[in-house]
Amino acid sequence: MSIKLAVPNKGRLNERSIQILNQAGLEIEDGGDRKLYANVKNGDLSVMFLRAQDIVRFVHNGAVDMGITGYDLVLESGLEVHKLLDMGFGRCRLSVAVPEGQGIDRVEDVPDGSMVATSFPHLTQKYFESRGKKVDVTVISGAAEVTPHLGVANLIVDLVSSGSTLKTNRLKEIAVIAESQAVLIANREAMRTKGAELEELASAIRSVMDAEGKRYLMADVPVDALEDVRHFLPGIAGPTVMSLMGRDDVVAIHVVVDKTAIYQSVNKLKRLGATGILIVPIDRMVP
Numbered sequence: 041m042s043i044k045l046a047v048p049n050k051g052r053l054n055e056r057s058i059q060i061l062n063q064a065g066l067e068i069e070d071g072g073d074r075k076l077y078a079n080v081k082n083g084d085l086s087v088m089f090l091r092a093q094d095i096v097r098f099v100h101n102g103a104v105d106m107g108i109t110g111y112d113l114v115l116e117s118g119l120e121v122h123k124l125l126d127m128g129f130g131r132c133r134l135s136v137a138v139p140e141g142q143g144i145d146r147v148e149d150v151p152d153g154s155m156v157a158t159s160f161p162h163l164t165q166k167y168f169e170s171r172g173k174k175v176d177v178t179v180i181s182g183a184a185e186v187t188p189h190l191g192v193a194n195l196i197v198d199l200v201s202s203g204s205t206l207k208t209n210r211l212k213e214i215a216v217i218a219e220s221q222a223v224l225i226a227n228r229e230a231m232r233t234k235g236a237e238l239e240e241l242a243s244a245i246r247s248v249m250d251a252e253g254k255r256y257l258m259a260d261v262p263v264d265a266l267e268d269v270r271h272f273l274p275g276i277a278g279p280t281v282m283s284l285m286g287r288d289d290v291v292a293i294h295v296v297v298d299k300t301a302i303y304q305s306v307n308k309l310k311r312l313g314a315t316g317i318l319i320v321p322i323d324r325m326v327p
Contacts, residue, residue: 257297260284261290273297
């Protein structure tokens with residue numbers, strides 16, 4: 041049964057989405073820089089390249105079965121879709137920011153009647169109402185950070201990653217409305233009729249994400265050091281130990297290690313007399 045998947049056509053989510061699909065073994069045909077549609081050469085899947093802000097609506101109305109977009113856009117839309125997976129990239133937060141030196145350190149300090157510039161009007165209005173603040177929301181399509189300096193707004197609600205853009209524009213973050221990252225969403229009716237197929241695709245994507253922070257380590261280790269090795273290289277179910285032809289004093293071990301533990305693990309192995317140490321990346325980890 042064919043699946044239609046929507047992927048952002050540009051911006052912070054596009055390249056990483058394509059990379060994950062390729063690592064999952066889904067080879068997307070190259071349709072050029074302005075491609076709107078592509079088939080997957082080795083799977084019953086078609087990919088549509090859409091604006092990230094439109095993907096929620098296309099998934100909701102069933103034009104596509106699944107989509108990758110920002111969770112901030114899902115929240116802003118207010119539309120009902122099924123979230124299959126947090127994808128762990130494109131992390132940011134939707135924040136309230138004010139010009140420095142205004143004496144405003146929290147939302148409660150914002151004067152009623154203030155003008156807020158944002159491309160997230162629904163979330164913004166809902167948030168300020170929940171805090172008992174009456175503000176006027178003006179909708180913009182981008183560059184919210186310049187609006188206070190142009191006199192267009194008193195404060196902004198915008199996506200923040202590192203906060204460097206706010207600092208450059210002399211703005212101060214005073215509240216976080218929502219945390220966001222890339223998510224895999226699905227149409228609710230498609231989940232009923234194609235649930236198994238959609239879950240298989242979600243599982244393939246999840247296996248890539250699970251492998252992100254892991255490495256596959258191989259080494260030849262003295263037999264009398266195996267107990268020490270087991271203590272700091274537990275792996276998923278303990279190291280795989282294999283005999284070496286013609287050697288009784290040395291065995292080969294294969295183990296999955298956290299990427300952050302590689303440096304220390306290699307040093308410990310070398311101190312125990314291990315040789316032939318090899319570390320390779322992992323594309324997928326399928327349970």
